[in-house]
Amino acid sequence: MAYNVVEVRGAVKHFGETHAVDGVDLTVQAGELFGLIGHNGAGKTTLFKMMLGLLPATRGEIRVDGQPVRGEAFRQVRRSIGYLPESLALYDNLSGLEIMLFFARLKAADPRSCLPLLEKVGLADAARRRVRGYSKGMRQRLGFAQALLGSPRLLFLDEPTNGLDPQGIREFYQVLRELREQGVTAILSSHILAEIQLRVDRLALMRTGKIQALGTVHALREELNLPLDFQLTLRPGAEEPLRQALANQSAASVQFNGETVHVRCPRERKMAILDTLMALDGALLDLQIREPSLEDVFLGYSDATV
Amino acid sequence: MKTYIEFKQIGVIASKEFRDRIRNRWVLAVAVIFTVFALVIAYFGAAQQGAVGFRGMDVTIASLVSLVIYLVPLIALILGYDAIVGERERGSLELLLSLPITPFELLMGKFVGLAGALAVSTLAGFGLAGILLSYQLGATALYHYVGFMLSAILLGMAFLSIAVMVSVMANDRMRASGLAIGLWFFYVLVYDLLLLGILVLSQKRFSLSFFPVLLYLNPADIFRILNVFGFEEVRKLYGLATVLPATLASPWALGSAMVMWIVAPLGVAVWRFK
Numbered sequence: 156m157a158y159n160v161v162e163v164r165g166a167v168k169h170f171g172e173t174h175a176v177d178g179v180d181l182t183v184q185a186g187e188l189f190g191l192i193g194h195n196g197a198g199k200t201t202l203f204k205m206m207l208g209l210l211p212a213t214r215g216e217i218r219v220d221g222q223p224v225r226g227e228a229f230r231q232v233r234r235s236i237g238y239l240p241e242s243l244a245l246y247d248n249l250s251g252l253e254i255m256l257f258f259a260r261l262k263a264a265d266p267r268s269c270l271p272l273l274e275k276v277g278l279a280d281a282a283r284r285r286v287r288g289y290s291k292g293m294r295q296r297l298g299f300a301q302a303l304l305g306s307p308r309l310l311f312l313d314e315p316t317n318g319l320d321p322q323g324i325r326e327f328y329q330v331l332r333e334l335r336e337q338g339v340t341a342i343l344s345s346h347i348l349a350e351i352q353l354r355v356d357r358l359a360l361m362r363t364g365k366i367q368a369l370g371t372v373h374a375l376r377e378e379l380n381l382p383l384d385f386q387l388t389l390r391p392g393a394e395e396p397l398r399q400a401l402a403n404q405s406a407a408s409v410q411f412n413g414e415t416v417h418v419r420c421p422r423e424r425k426m427a428i429l430d431t432l433m434a435l436d437g438a439l440l441d442l443q444i445r446e447p448s449l450e451d452v453f454l455g456y457s458d459a460t461v
Numbered sequence: 462m463k464t465y466i467e468f469k470q471i472g473v474i475a476s477k478e479f480r481d482r483i484r485n486r487w488v489l490a491v492a493v494i495f496t497v498f499a500l501v502i503a504y505f506g507a508a509q510q511g512a513v514g515f516r517g518m519d520v521t522i523a524s525l526v527s528l529v530i531y532l533v534p535l536i537a538l539i540l541g542y543d544a545i546v547g548e549r550e551r552g553s554l555e556l557l558l559s560l561p562i563t564p565f566e567l568l569m570g571k572f573v574g575l576a577g578a579l580a581v582s583t584l585a586g587f588g589l590a591g592i593l594l595s596y597q598l599g600a601t602a603l604y605h606y607v608g609f610m611l612s613a614i615l616l617g618m619a620f621l622s623i624a625v626m627v628s629v630m631a632n633d634r635m636r637a638s639g640l641a642i643g644l645w646f647f648y649v650l651v652y653d654l655l656l657l658g659i660l661v662l663s664q665k666r667f668s669l670s671f672f673p674v675l676l677y678l679n680p681a682d683i684f685r686i687l688n689v690f691g692f693e694e695v696r697k698l699y700g701l702a703t704v705l706p707a708t709l710a711s712p713w714a715l716g717s718a719m720v721m722w723i724v725a726p727l728g729v730a731v732w733r734f735k
Contacts, residue, residue, distance in 0.1 A: 231561070233559070233561040240552065242552040244556070245553065248481065257477055261473050311559075
C-alpha cells in the first residue's frame with residue numbers, strides 16, 4: 156500500500172481578511188513527482204511554507220512523513236527534506252562551496268558530499284568563486300544543490316527552473332528523474348505548464364487558496380472533456396470543399412487562421428473527423444493532431460470557474 | 462510540543478557570523494578605531510586641565526568611559542540591527558528555518574557570533590592600548606583597566622541584545638536602522654538630560670531614593686557608574702554617581718543589572734521571533 160509522505164487535511168491560512176489557503180485537502184505518496192500549479196497569488200507558496208512548517212495553519216492539520224509539522228519530531232523529519240524556495244537568496248560574500256558547507260553543517264550532512272553535488276548541478280568550476288559573481292541560473296543551480304544535501308527523501312521545489320536556460324532545465328529534470336528512480340518524492344510548483352505536464356505523476360491546480368482540480372494530466376483532460384485540435388495546411392482553393400465536408404460533422408468547429416485551419420472536435424469524434432479529412436483526397440498538405448495541453452486544462456478550469 | 466536546544470546549531474550560526482566579521486575586516490576596523498581613540502584620549506584626556514601626556518589610570522579610564530559610552534553602543538546597534546530583518550528582507554530566513562534549526566537556536570547563534578566579534582574587537586582594541594600604556598601603570602591600575610574592558614564588553618552586549626530585539630520586531634531594514642539610531646540617541650544623549658530635567662523641575666517632590674533606580678534603566682549609566690565608582694578622584698567629577706546608595710553601587714549589583722540588560726531584550730526577541 157502506498158505511503159502518504161505528505162497529508163494535508165482541511166488546511167486553512169488566513170492573513171487578516173485574506174484567505175491565502177482555504178480548506179486544502181491533499182496527499183502526496185512516496186516516490187511521487189507531484190506538481191502544484193496555479194496563477195500568481197493562488198496560494199501555492201503559502202501551502203509550500205505550511206507543509207514545511209514555516210507558517211502555522213490557521214486551521215487544519217498537516218503531516219509530513221507521519222509527523223505534525225512542528226516540534227522535535229519534525230526537526231528530525233526536516234533532516235530528510237530538501238527545499239528550494241521561490242525567491243532564493245544566498246550569501247554573496249561566500250563561495251558556492253562555502254555555502255554548501257554551511258548548509259551541510261546545519262543539516263548534519265556529510266561535508267564531503269558538497270563538491271559532488273556541485274558537480275551534479277554543473278557548478279564544479281565555479282565552486283570556489285564568490286556567489287556575488289554568479290548569474291541567476293548559477294544561483295538557482297546552487298540552490299538546487301543545497302536542497303539535495305543530506306540525501307533528502309522529500310523535496311519541495313518552488314519554481315525550481317526560475318532563471319535556468321533550456322539546457323539547465325533539461326539537466327534539472329534529468330537529476331529529478333534520477334532521484335525519483337531512487338524513491339525520492341518531489342513536490343514542485345511551476346508557472347511553465349508545458350515544462351511539467353510531461354514530467355509530473357499528478358498535479359493539483361490551485362485557485363484562490365483552494366484545490367480546484369487534482370489528478371493526473373490525463374484525468375484532468377478527461378474531466379474537462381477538452382476538444383482535440385486538428386491543425387491542417389490546405390492546398391489553395393481547398394477551403395470550400397473542407398467546409399462542405401465538415402458541414403455534416405455537427406460537433407466540429409472550423410477556424411481559418413491564415414494558411415492554417417483549426418478543426419476542433421470532441422475526443423470521441425476523432426476517427427470520424429479523420430475519415431472525413433482523408434476523404435478530401437489531396438486537399439491536405441499537412442495534418443497534426445494536438446492533444447489539449449496542461450495550459451488548456453488550466454485555462455479550461457479557469458473558464459469553468461468564471 | 463517540546464523542542465530541545467541543539468547547541469551545535471547555535472555554534473554553526475555563531476561561527477558563520479563571527480567569520481563573516483573577520484573576513485570583511487569589521488573586527489579589525491573596530492579594533493583599530495578603539496586603539497587609536499583610546500591612545501588619543503589617554504594622551505589628551507587631561508588637556509582641559511592644561512596638561513597633556515599619559516596620566517594615572519583613574520583619569521585615563523574616566524576619559525575612556527565617555528568614549529566607550531558614545532562609541533560602543535553605536536557600534537553594537539549597527540552590528541545587530543540587521544541580524545534578523547536583513548535575512549528576512551533578503552529572503553534567506555525561510556530557507557534557514559526550513560532546516561533542522563529552531564528560531565531560538567538561530568537567534569542565539571546570531572547573537573553569540575556577533576557578540577564574539579564585538580568582544581574580540583573591544584578586547585583587541587582596548588587591550589592593545591592597555592599594553593601600550595602598561596609600561597607606566599602598576600598592577601592595580603591594570604586590574605582596573607581589565608575591569609573597564611570587561612564592562613565595555615558587557616555594555617556592547619547589552620546594546621547588541623537591544624539591536625537584535627529591534628531586528629526581530631522591525632518590518633524592514635530601514636525601520637530597524639532608524640529605530641537603532643533613535644535608541645542610541647535616547648540612551649546616550651537624551652536619557653541623562655531627561656533625568657536631570659526631571660530632578661530640577663520636580664524640586665524635591667521627586668524622591669531622591671527613586672532616582673538611582675532610574676539610572677539602572679539605562680545600560681550606559683550602569684557602565685558609567687561601574688567604572689567611576691572604583692576611583693575616589695573620578696567619583697567627585699560625577700555628580701550623578703554620588704546620589705547612588707552603596708548597595709546599588711556595588712559592582713555585583715551593577716554587573717547583574719548589566720546582565721539583565723543583555724538577557725531581557727534577548728528574551729523579548731526570542732518570544733517575538735517564535
